Amino acid sequence: MLELTNAEWIALSLSLKVALTGVVASLPFGFVVAWVLARKNFPGKILLDGLVHLPLVVPPVATGYLLLVLLGINGPVGAWLNDQFGLRLVFTWQGAAIVAAVMGFPLLVRALRLSIEAIDTGLIQAARTLGASPSRVFVTITLPLVSPGLIAGSLLAFSRALGEFGATIAFVGNIPGETQTLPLALYSALQSPGGEEMGYRLVALSIILAVMTLAASELLGRTVRKRLTGEAL
């Protein structure tokens, strides 16, 4: 039943590329922000926390429009990027990846923050008294212990990116092969006469993809937790 047409393949592979790029690109930022929120106290912490969560609560179309204002060719950041690097984000798949990163960011940060907070600072102190520098502590203690949160957060953000619609269409439009991800392709199919069949197929594809991501998250999470503690689950 599921022999994909060329157009479907393009939408699927573009979706995966956009979501993956978005998540990978947001990881370092997510880590730093989660670390700061988990371990530091400073004036304006609530503000930062609110800012991070904004994409979760603001209508996606509004977020997309804000991105367009900021990152568009005439926007303050967009103009600079264009001048310096010749990088155009509007109507490109890179722009779609930015949207994926922004929309998945709160989910990534939440999961990371929780698992950073769960690390016993006593372990870090113990490692320091054993002669480990902060960077060695990060690599040998913090990173392994955060990995369940890293995996959970990344896959959550990845799922969110796969389903992204409103902000994407507002910022980068709906261009087949460039910015038309699965949800946008589905929308287009349902808008065109006689597109129901393709619509059903894309719905099925989306569901399969979502289930696979969830299963991967569960499986990976279990394996990592077991590895971390030697604990049978």
Add this chain to the structure above:
Amino acid sequence: MSSVLSIAVQKQEGPFALDVELEASAGVTGIIGPSGAGKSMLLSTIAGLADPDKGTIRLDGQVLFDTARNINLSPEHRELGMVFQDARLFPHMTVKSNLTFSRRQSRAALSTLDEIVDLLDIGSLLSRRPHHLSGGEKQRVAIGRALLSSPAALLMDEPLASLDLARRREIMPFLERLRHRFDLPILYVSHNLDETLRLADSVIVMDQGQVLARGSVEETLSRIDVQSLVLGGAKNNEHPEPVTIAAATIGKRSDDGLFSIETPWGALTAPNITGRYGDQVRLRIRARDLVLSTTEPAGLSIRNVIAGEVGTMTEAGAAQIDVLVRPSYDPNAQPVWARITKRAATELDLQPGRPIWALLKAVVLTSDIELEALR
């Protein structure tokens, strides 16, 4: 060559003020005091996990911390091993990876993995995860891990406090062994009198961030104010029974099975002790185990008698009184605490200076003391 750790630190935290000066050379320096005395905070400042407001910390002449010279080495550069109350093993590593975690190479290795594994009897645990270890096993691994970082001094923060009685008994022999094996200054923080009695070579008593008393274990821990502080009597307005601690040497075992023990009060005898001829040990005499007599005793089954005179007398509640017996043959010899009823004191007409004979019903070596449950 063994190291010397010298510390003078001050730290204010809210209403609490830590102000301690101490010097520790090879051997166990017991730091004892009630909870909240600042013992753990002191160790944290030494290890570099908390910054004092003022002071100096030196290890073998190397300055680890000095506010006047603006020196503050980070914990990884201090070459101090630390054992925490909660073992703090890395959960994602095997016991072996925990033991070999330290990569410190600035000084000659203190020991080898094989020796530590053997000393602490953890060979069968090496491939296991901390999650699968008992509390006592975890603590042994934590001690081994600290030693394998080849520290110049070892800081132990209540390593037995989170363990139950059985686990504490299990670990004590290992602690005694490592004290003999390594020529290190060991700061051993505890709020348990018996633990300190068994392990420490000298002792520092802390209360409310300050040093209340310091010196030899026998003299310091025989002080009644120290005992009531450590046992918590002062707070509850109770009167914990005083105990007298004395250094002693195990003498010969006679044909009828009695051991002779050389004490500050001459040779005493005891039937059941563990130890060998010539062992340096510590005695613990409970005040209730003394019987006082105003005449030289005769016709009694008790063999151990100290002749002396009555020293200070301290009321212990409504009905009892603690009497300090000073040996008469030497006014500088260590006195012994006895607890008797007030009625007996009145009927015997006990007054400071009166000649008295103290009869010992029981003498216990501190190495034979069952580590009691925490009070």
